[in-house]
Amino acid sequence: MQIFTCPFCGPRVETEFSFAAEAGKTRPEPAAEVSDDTWAQYLYANANPKGATREIWVHVTCGEYFMMERNSVTHAVAGSILLRSETP
């Protein structure tokens, strides 16, 4: 059982987490000018890297989305990073 770290709840077991998406995708704007190709790339294409990764995960039990830096071969976790830098 691997331990991941939620930025809010601390270290928890992997079954509490769910992979959401690769980090770093920017939604193309404005929508009216976005081609089908660009939109499909944004929705579906992935780098799916072998080695160092930056991914968006969700801690299902608290509902917070955050960025996790991980290695997709060794499964070593480099760190969990808040997506929000300021509290409202």
Added chain:
Amino acid sequence: MTRRYSAFGLIREGLRHHKGWHPAWRSPEPKRAYDVVIIGGGGHGLATAYYLATVHGIRNVAVIEKGWLGGGNTGRNTTTIRSNYFYPESVALYDFSLKLYEGLSQELNYNIMLSQRGVATVAHSDAEMEISARIVNAMQINGADAELMTRDQILAKAPLLNQSDQARYPVFGGVWQGRAGVARHDAVAWGYARAADSLGVDIIQGCEVTGFLTEAGACVGIETSKGVIRAGAVGLAVAGHSSVMAARAGFELPLHSYTLQAMVSEPVKPCLDTVILYPGTGTYVSQSDKGEMIIGGGIDRVPTYAQRGNPPVQETVISGLLEMFPSFGQLKMLRQWGGIVDVTPDSSPLIGPSPLSGLYLNCGWGTGGFKAIPAGGWLLAHLLAKGEHHDISRPFDLDRFTRGRLIDEAAGSGIAH
């Protein structure tokens, strides 16, 4: 020249102390150029080479494999072959594959030990029985064999199933496909390799593809650890590593790579002569000719290239097995393995031209690549030989994501990812 395998040959070699056997294929050094180069020496790549040689008469072909033949997912799966899908496009694809499998031992002169023992997908409620009826109707309309079974019929097929009134996932009935079954997975790779080699295909193992050779924006060959190899067309059939190769070719694919793990028990006496899938637990199981229970489930939900499984999924799969077959509680597990599967957003494969001209894709099979080996090879061979789609592969082109024409089998037939 490859010698034909036969019962007579087996007896002759037995009398000669088995001194007359030869390697089933050559291990040549790569030539500088081929008409077609296929990256990936698993089932799909080897089948592609075979059908290029037999169907299209293109024999100046090389299969380039980083490791050894069938050392990836072809040698690490649960060997189930079936075509119980929902959408017409999928049934056309997978039933074509099943039909090719049915004649494959004779065609390749290599016993792939196809055993059409049937697959039962069990329903656990009245509502699931209605969905099962819908899938059976869809399969029949699409030309595949399918039968809706009652509880008694399912229990007659597998009497050891949990018959308790207290079962968490009770047996209400299910979908039966009698032509489905299992085959010897290694033999599929070895049979295609031997047949392709005898037709002149060069199978080059231990050779990694490090890049693509392009001229005027088109792929004209590959760079490998054994030098540059030029090619008229290049096919990519590398399953879980498709994104790695795509990055070397300069594009991204709609894929995530996950581990799919499976396990086998110690061998026991014959007690299960069909393949049983419980959608409720996600676990499926069959018994090998050696007596081992072959057990699989869903993917590990962590994107990964590590060929090993996570313990939480093992626990889910095994607890599912015990819900299905309480009497298996005393079984000892013999071994466990994980392979890397490339999963698309709609759980259907990618077959067609890639964004790089001259490079063609066969990937995205997810957890179901083994059953599709003959069709995947046939269709990629067609693309490589003619430069255009076969009717069966057209719907599975990469452009379906741009056109919004996804073939969502996770929703259609409830496959496990």
